Amino acid sequence: MNKASTVMKILIIGGGAAGMSAxxxxxxxxxxxxxxxxDSGNFVSYAECGLxxxxxxxxxDYGKLIHYPVKEFTEKRGIVVKTGVSIQxxxxxxxxxxxxxxxxxxxxxxxxxxGAHPKIDEKFKNSGAVAIRSLDSGIEIKSKIHEKMRxxxxxxxxxxxxxxxxxxxxxxxxxxxxxxxxxxxxxxKDISKSxxxxxKKKINVELNSEVLDVSKESDGYKVVTTSGSHKTGFxxxxxxxxxxxxxxxxxxxxxxxxxxxxTDEKMQTNIEYIYAAGDCTTSRDIVTGKSSWHPLAQVSNKxxxxxxxNAVGSRMAFPGSIGTTLVKIFDYEVGFTGLTFDxxxxxxxxxxxxxxxxxxxxxxxxxxxxxxxxxxxxxPSGRLLGCQIVGKDNCAWRLNSxxxxxxxxxxxxxxxxxxxxxTPPFGPVWDPIVIAASQSMK
Numbered sequence: 001m002n003k004a005s006t007v008m009k010i011l012i013i014g015g016g017a018a019g020m021s022a023x024x025x026x027x028x029x030x031x032x033x034x035x036x037x038x039d040s041g042n043f044v045s046y047a048e049c050g051l052x053x054x055x056x057x058x059x060x061d062y063g064k065l066i067h068y069p070v071k072e073f074t075e076k077r078g079i080v081v082k083t084g085v086s087i088q089x090x091x092x093x094x095x096x097x098x099x100x101x102x103x104x105x106x107x108x109x110x111x112x113x114x115g116a117h118p119k120i121d122e123k124f125k126n127s128g129a130v131a132i133r134s135l136d137s138g139i140e141i142k143s144k145i146h147e148k149m150r151x152x153x154x155x156x157x158x159x160x161x162x163x164x165x166x167x168x169x170x171x172x173x174x175x176x177x178x179x180x181x182x183x184x185x186x187x188x189k190d191i192s193k194s195x196x197x198x199x200k201k202k203i204n205v206e207l208n209s210e211v212l213d214v215s216k217e218s219d220g221y222k223v224v225t226t227s228g229s230h231k232t233g234f235x236x237x238x239x240x241x242x243x244x245x246x247x248x249x250x251x252x253x254x255x256x257x258x259x260x261x262x263t264d265e266k267m268q269t270n271i272e273y274i275y276a277a278g279d280c281t282t283s284r285d286i287v288t289g290k291s292s293w294h295p296l297a298q299v300s301n302k303x304x305x306x307x308x309x310n311a312v313g314s315r316m317a318f319p320g321s322i323g324t325t326l327v328k329i330f331d332y333e334v335g336f337t338g339l340t341f342d343x344x345x346x347x348x349x350x351x352x353x354x355x356x357x358x359x360x361x362x363x364x365x366x367x368x369x370x371x372x373x374x375x376x377x378x379x380p381s382g383r384l385l386g387c388q389i390v391g392k393d394n395c396a397w398r399l400n401s402x403x404x405x406x407x408x409x410x411x412x413x414x415x416x417x418x419x420x421x422x423t424p425p426f427g428p429v430w431d432p433i434v435i436a437a438s439q440s441m442k
Contacts (some may be wrong), residue, residue, distance in 0.1 A: 010107065149234060
């Protein structure tokens with residue numbers, strides 16, 4: 001296409017992290033292009049990861065979650081933004097998109113960034129129980145939360161643990177229901193005991209429990225589980241997510257069995273002028289080299305930038321991700337990246353692990369605490385495959401340091417010799433990371 005004589009029309013479906021990143025990059029690379037963003041909600045470019053803190057009462061102004069107002073894109077960046085419009089279908093061959101209001105929009109390039117929605121069993125969808133994934137849903141849920149009410153959280157993944165701790169810190173009584181035999185199973189049993197003991201002192205936890213029924217009553221809800229029943233003021237599900245791609249099932253765009261859009265390193269689908277990015281797409285796992293799914297904000301932003309750039313002909317490649325995740329659970333900083341030990345074995349690696357407990361700062365400097373670290377590595381190469389860290393002090397930056405080492409394919413020996421800075425307020429001369437690497441070399 002000759003951009004000098006023809007204006008390229010780029011249609012972006014979804015105004016979240018990936019969508020607005022794609023729109024901004026495309027317009028920046030090709031200012032002459034016509035960039036239009038559609039979103040089914042009332043907001044674009046907001047901090048979805050901040051919703052648990054908003055619901056827990058850390059702040060009451062949801063405007064603090066909005067990165068940029070719509071006029072930033074429309075008035076300053078020249079991007080058309082249309083909210084409150086849901087997509088109905090895509091016709092890749094005829095190059096148009098149909099919307100739920102009966103309208104259509106043609107395109108030269110299409111970037112699909114529709115994200116994902118909460119996964120909740122059909123039998124609970126009309127029970128009054130809620131789930132959260134968008135700012136619109138967050139505002140609605142916030143309006144239903146009253147001071148010092150009992151709240152039931154179903155699910156003990158990252159979101160469930162964040163919600164439970166935020167609600168408790170906000171003055172609510174919390175009941176957490178998990179169908180697992182241990183709490184927060186993403187974290188290794190070897191390093192989670194302190195976290196779990198602390199959590200159970202503050203939250204009522206039902207392990208090995210399934211929700212059988214949720215029913216509305218005059219003064220709240222009745223929740224029936226395999227462990228018993230209880231009354232509660234509010235029920236929120238945090239039981240996973242699934243991509244918003246049902247509208248593509250009859251199209252010629254390739255999807256995985258779970259509904260994810262298949263993309264390559266350019267975020268290009270099987271149709272050359274259609275791209276996809278964010279939580280609705282596959283990406284490459286850097287450790288395994290296989291197609292994977294890491295629905296994380298920082299990953300979505302980068303995917304969107306790559307999709308937007310390639311859509312206007314400026315080549316970028318997304319190398320993939322390793323799923324680096326950080327979460328605050330009460331006073332604990334919890335993080336994991338790369339493969340767990342069990343996942344490494346399943347993927348065919350000859351894996352080993354080292355678990356250590358060390359002090360976060362110089363012993364004589366106030367404010368330190370125990371740090372638990374597990375690193376997973378391949379034998380005999382020593383290549384780093386994964387890491388988990390739990391503690392109350394200086395854990396987040398330590399995890400990010402190891403994430404860089406994993407992505408760079410460093411070995412435990414190279415990690416040991418990495419020249420980390422040292423000063424007593426931030427860490428001991430033998431940092432916990434260095435100790436873990438050292439013990440893995442033996």
